[in-house]
Amino acid sequence: MSIVKKLKDKIFNGELISKKEALQLVDCNIEDICKAADEIREKFCGNDFDICTIINAKSGKCSENCKFCAQSSFYDTNIEEYQLLDSNEIVRQAQNDYDKGVQRFSLVTSGRCLKDNDLEKICEIVKIIRKEVGINVCASNGLLSEKQYKMLMDSGVTRIHNNLETSRNRFDSVCTTHTYDNKLDAIKAAQTTGLVVCSGGIVGMGETMEDRIDMILDIRSLGIRSIPINMLNPIAGTPYEDLEKLSNEEMCQIVAIARFLVPDGFIRLAGGRGLLEDKGRRCFMSGANACISGDMLTTAGISIDTDKRMIEELGFKIKLVNE
Numbered sequence: 001m002s003i004v005k006k007l008k009d010k011i012f013n014g015e016l017i018s019k020k021e022a023l024q025l026v027d028c029n030i031e032d033i034c035k036a037a038d039e040i041r042e043k044f045c046g047n048d049f050d051i052c053t054i055i056n057a058k059s060g061k062c063s064e065n066c067k068f069c070a071q072s073s074f075y076d077t078n079i080e081e082y083q084l085l086d087s088n089e090i091v092r093q094a095q096n097d098y099d100k101g102v103q104r105f106s107l108v109t110s111g112r113c114l115k116d117n118d119l120e121k122i123c124e125i126v127k128i129i130r131k132e133v134g135i136n137v138c139a140s141n142g143l144l145s146e147k148q149y150k151m152l153m154d155s156g157v158t159r160i161h162n163n164l165e166t167s168r169n170r171f172d173s174v175c176t177t178h179t180y181d182n183k184l185d186a187i188k189a190a191q192t193t194g195l196v197v198c199s200g201g202i203v204g205m206g207e208t209m210e211d212r213i214d215m216i217l218d219i220r221s222l223g224i225r226s227i228p229i230n231m232l233n234p235i236a237g238t239p240y241e242d243l244e245k246l247s248n249e250e251m252c253q254i255v256a257i258a259r260f261l262v263p264d265g266f267i268r269l270a271g272g273r274g275l276l277e278d279k280g281r282r283c284f285m286s287g288a289n290a291c292i293s294g295d296m297l298t299t300a301g302i303s304i305d306t307d308k309r310m311i312e313e314l315g316f317k318i319k320l321v322n323e
Contacts, residue, residue, distance in 0.1 A: 004028050008036040011263050012043060016220075022213045025257050030249055037256035037287030044264040049316035050226070050290035051307065052104035052138065052268075053097045058084045058118070062110040064177045066165070067239040068202055068232055071110045077237035084109070084118050087125045091132060097294065098135040100304040101318060105129070106138035106161060112178065113142040123155035130156035138198065143182055146189040153193050160190040161198040163228065164218060167211035174205060187222060199224050200268065203254055204232035204246040212254055216261045225265040228292065229255060231272030245275050252286040259287030266290040274302055284314055 003024050007017050025033055060081030062071045070077040094105045107122060114122065119141070126137050139152050140161035149160060164183050165171065171180040190197050199222070201215050219227055231251055234243045246254075258267050268290035273280045279302050280291065293307040311318060 002028070002032065004032045004036050007260060008040060011040055011260065016263075017260055019210075019213055019217055022217075022257055022261055023210065025260060026209050026253075030253055030256075033256045033260075034252050034282075034286035037259035038285055040259050040263050041267075041287045041289055045266070045289055047316050048289065048319045049311050050104070050266045050268070051102055051293050051304075051311065051318050052106060052290075053102050053294040053304065054106040054108050054140070054292060055085070055090055055093050056110075057090060057107045057122070058082070058109035058111070060110055063112050064175060066175045066177075068165075068174065068205060068235075070235040070238060072238070075237045075239070077235055084121055087121070087128060090125050091128055094129045094133045094135050094137075097304065098133050101308060102135065102293065102304060103318075104136045104138060104159070105133075106140055106159075108140040108161075109142070111142055113144050114148070119144075119148055119151060123151055126152070126155040126157055143178060143186040144189065146192055149190045149193045149195055153195050157195065159196045159198055159226070160187075161228075162187050162190070163199055163201050163230075164215055165201045166205060166207055167214035168218070169214065170205075170207050170211045184218075184222075187224075191222070196226070197222070197224050198226035198228060198268075200228035200230065200270065202230040202232050202271070203251070204243065204272070205240060206243065209254075209257075213257065213261065216258050220262050220265075225262065226268060226290065227258060227262060227265050228268040228270035229258065229288075230270040231275060233272045233275060245272070248276050248278065248282055251276065251280075252282050255283045255288045256286045268292065271301075279306070279310065281310060281314070284311070284316070289316065 060071045061073050065074040070079045138159040139157045168180045234241050267288045269280045270292045293304045294301050
């Protein structure tokens with residue numbers, strides 16, 4: 001019996017695979033891994049597909065030195081910088097996305113965390129969106145406290161996004177202005193309030209497959225089931241500007257192994273997907289069952305209409321998933 005079939009059968013029997021077992025998949029035939037991952041996805045998640053959009057509600061001048069990020073004040077990337085957007089503009093974008101069939105909309109802000117006055121404004125905007133639009137609202141606002149997360153939840157936010165970005169082993173080489181434990185503390189604070197957490201990372205920053213597996217295992221241990229996988233988009237002016245983008249095959253392998261590790265999760269293709277020639281189609285046939293559609297924070301994405309056509313062609317059903 002092949003390793004792929006052995007591990008798939010183990011998962012079908014309700015068991016989780018270990019790091020050692022996941023590492024065995026790395027050298028297996030890519031087509032076999034992807035086919036098995038798709039079967040695991042179908043068994044545990046059916047054909048449900050979770051689609052969300054984001055808005056860059058506050059851009060640039062970030063105090064953190066994450067090497068992948070165009071919004072860091074440490075790097076000259078010529079991005080547009082602005083303070084918190086006007087509430088009308090944010091609500092208008094939420095309505096536009098909702099009208100196109102999107103059921104989850106996230107307010108993303110640059111910076112280590114929000115100042116109290118900006119947090120209060122975000123909360124007021126969320127209340128308006130929930131009342132006037134009805135779309136579910138997520139927030140990605142940095143390293144907040146339990147009290148701040150409670151404010152967001154009370155305003156109508158249902159899910160918090162906070163990426164681990166990479167493995168604990170690699171984190172210090174990616175960012176030195178905050179730590180991996182700062183990330184974990186923020187995630188746990190959000191969970192303590194009762195908020196659902198979405199957390200993943202960025203691949204293609206020089207990490208190994210073991211690093212990727214370690215990151216997914218930490219996310220799994222936190223009980224997180226919405227896992228964005230971003231492919232590095234090497235931005236000019238950042239320390240990672242000269243890194244080569246990952247191939248479609250590498251992305252499919254990463255997605256497939258993530259599915260083996262989190263059988264019932266929503267593996268979400270996020271930033272960088274537009275760099276793939278097929279815009280993620282093969283990944284959606286390799287275990288992925290969620291995406292961020294529309295534009296990303298500082299780079300262009302894929303239109304909602306284009307994504308919806310592809311998702312439906314692949315046999316998925318767009319559905320709001322609250323986990």
